[in-house]
Amino acid sequence: MSYEFLVATAIGVLVAGGIYLALRARTFQVVLGLTLISYAVNLFLFASGRLVVGRPPIWDKAVSDYTDPLPQALVLTAIVITFGMTAFVVILSLRSFLETGSDHVDGDNVPCDAQDGMAGRIAEDGEDTRP
Secondary structure (H helix, E strand, O other): OOHHHHHHHHHHHHHHHHHHHHOOOEHHHHHHHHHHHHHHHHHHHHHHOOOOOOOOOOOOOOOOOOOOOHHHHHHHHHHHHHHHHHHHHHHHHHHHHHHHOOOEOOOOOOOHHHHHOOOOOEOOOOOEOOO
């Protein structure tokens, strides 16, 4: 098995898992899905830089071959941006949950237990009869 096939498979699995989680109905799963997609993009950028072992990333007059430092800088920048955007989305989803009482993405006012299928019966007088 070649290195390229292994990296391509890892990127494909991360993207597939990220898309699956991003299409879920709860905010935490959507955040995890977007994070997996960003990891896949970072891995793709890093792999596209043709990292070569044993070569310095900085050009010098004494060195004839060097590694391109641009993909490494792009990945580092993408990691920082991803961290900031993830923190923003987590705070946004927490605020939405605290205001609506539901973490459902499409805005339906569904209690959290009902989404999980663990909701018990609630009597007509409003008394909770869950075990």
